[in-house]
Amino acid sequence: MADADSSRVGLWGELWMRAAAASIRDNRPDDAKAARRMVARAAAGMDREDQAFPGTWGGFGPVTAAIKAVEDCLISGNSPSDARAVLARAEDGVLSSGALKKIGRPDGANWARHRLDVARAHAILGAHQDATDELMCIRSKHGAWLKHQTLARRVMADILRSRKRTLTQDMREMKSYLGVVE
Structure with a gap:
């Protein structure tokens, strides 16, 4: 790996990311953990995010590796402790604002998914x-993409189902935009 250029390291890392995600979804946590170690190894060999992949791939780098590891927290569970793990990691290390300026952000879809x-x-x-604010921010940058995301509709439906107070204007707008019915 020391002799490989960043596009080759990135491709290797992307393939391991896909293996990790498949392992998590197939309830094979040991395989997922091993694959995430390989992803981390590839990401450690890169100084910046590399967007030089073909259009069907999202790019790879230290930030992409970190956001995909964060995603694993909610794939395997929906508990408050899983949610707290996501929030703790979402602004830490390479995902901090200072690091993002230095390393670069992943492509739009990967960042929006995060x-x-x-x-x-x-x-x-x-x-x-806070959930609505995140949705509104995503909408401002990736509105057409957001409208087609099942997860966005699920988040909005969860807000509608569990909120005890009157909806804010932003919540009503997002509900309408995503086509969520109560």
């Missing part, structure tokens, strides 16, 4: 306004 996970974590914890 922020959807953050919105979901907020909703699980009953922080409805």
Whole structure:
């Protein structure tokens, strides 16, 4: 790996990310853990996010590796402790604002998906306004993409189902935008 250029390291890391995600979804936590170690190894060999992949791939780098590991927290569970793990990791290390400026952000869809996970974590914890704020931020940058995301509709439905107070204007707008019915 020391002699490979960043696009080859990135491709290797992307393939291991896909293996990790499949392992998590197939309830094979040991395989997922081993694959995530390989992802981390590839990410450690890169100084920045690399967006040089073909259009069907999302790019790879230290930030992409970190957000995919955060995503695993909610794939395997919906408990408050899983949600707290997402929120604790969502602004830490390479995901901190300073690191993002230095390393670069992942492509739009990967970053938006990560922020959807953050919105979901907020909703699980009953922080409805924080979840809505995340959805509104995603909408402002990736509105067409957001409208087609099942997870966004699920987050909004969870907010509607569990909120005891009157909906805010942003919540009503997002409900309508996503086509969520109570």
